[in-house]
Amino acid sequence: MSGNPFGAYIRLQRTASGLTREQLAARVNISVSLIEKIELGSRPTTLNTLKTLFDGLDVPPLHRRHILNLSLPGVLNHPADTIPDPTPDDLADLASLPHPAGFLLIPRFTLVAVNEAYRTLFPGITNGTNLIEWLLLDPTARSTVVDWHGEAHRLVYGLRILTPTPDSHTTELITRCRQSPEWDHLWTTALPPQSLFHDHIEIRDPSNNKARQLNTRLYSPEFPDRPWWLHRLIPIRE
Numbered sequence: 001m002s003g004n005p006f007g008a009y010i011r012l013q014r015t016a017s018g019l020t021r022e023q024l025a026a027r028v029n030i031s032v033s034l035i036e037k038i039e040l041g042s043r044p045t046t047l048n049t050l051k052t053l054f055d056g057l058d059v060p061p062l063h064r065r066h067i068l069n070l071s072l073p074g075v076l077n078h079p080a081d082t083i084p085d086p087t088p089d090d091l092a093d094l095a096s097l098p099h100p101a102g103f104l105l106i107p108r109f110t111l112v113a114v115n116e117a118y119r120t121l122f123p124g125i126t127n128g129t130n131l132i133e134w135l136l137l138d139p140t141a142r143s144t145v146v147d148w149h150g151e152a153h154r155l156v157y158g159l160r161i162l163t164p165t166p167d168s169h170t171t172e173l174i175t176r177c178r179q180s181p182e183w184d185h186l187w188t189t190a191l192p193p194q195s196l197f198h199d200h201i202e203i204r205d206p207s208n209n210k211a212r213q214l215n216t217r218l219y220s221p222e223f224p225d226r227p228w229w230l231h232r233l234i235p236i237r238e
Contacts, residue, residue: 004041107162
């Protein structure tokens with residue numbers, strides 16, 4: 001998979017959706033032959049083809065950005081091994097937000113920095129916490145996240161399909177998370193593309209033990225470009 005990240009990703013998402021190449025071709029108006037060549041890596045892809053296949057498979061935005069970087073090196077400005085720290089202005093912007101928010105780094109799902117509201121709502125999470133490791137290994141995660149299994153499955157499976165060739169940091173993360181008895185199931189069981197990202201999450205508020213629904217919002221800061229996403233959790237008005 002390492003030599004053909006986009007083709008391998010498309011094949012995984014297609015099979016997870018239960019689609020044959022013929023069915024995907026009919027959905028996106030691309031020939032079966034071209035889809036086969038893309039999946040096998042014998043035909044280069046273009047931005048238009050990338051977008052068409054992403055749209056046809058309901059690929060979430062955070063996956064699109066990472067796969068684009070793998071498939072077309074140089075399109076994004078930050079190689080995985082040269083991630084800069086947030087600037088003081090970045091951190092001030094984050095602290096000014098009234099709702100839980102953090103800078104989320106894909107594909108390892110690491111929170112580079114979080115504001116005070118995020119730390120309050122998610123006990124045990126601080127700057128640099130990996131969300132997958134927190135979900136699987138921190139006992140408070142299971143009482144905090146109402147749909148614990150669904151959230152853990154989305155992140156673990158996302159890590160699998162977004163890291164065709166795990167680097168040393170990702171390998172170390174996987175080794176630690178294998179301590180969880182649910183790891184093998186979460187890692188190997190496919191999810192349809194439309195289930196890879198939810199636009200809301202239900203959290204049990206540690207201050208009163210009541211469940212709260214929050215809208216999940218992800219923004220890609222482009223000016224100037226940043227390697228992470230701004231991850232905001234905004235309470236749903238009742």
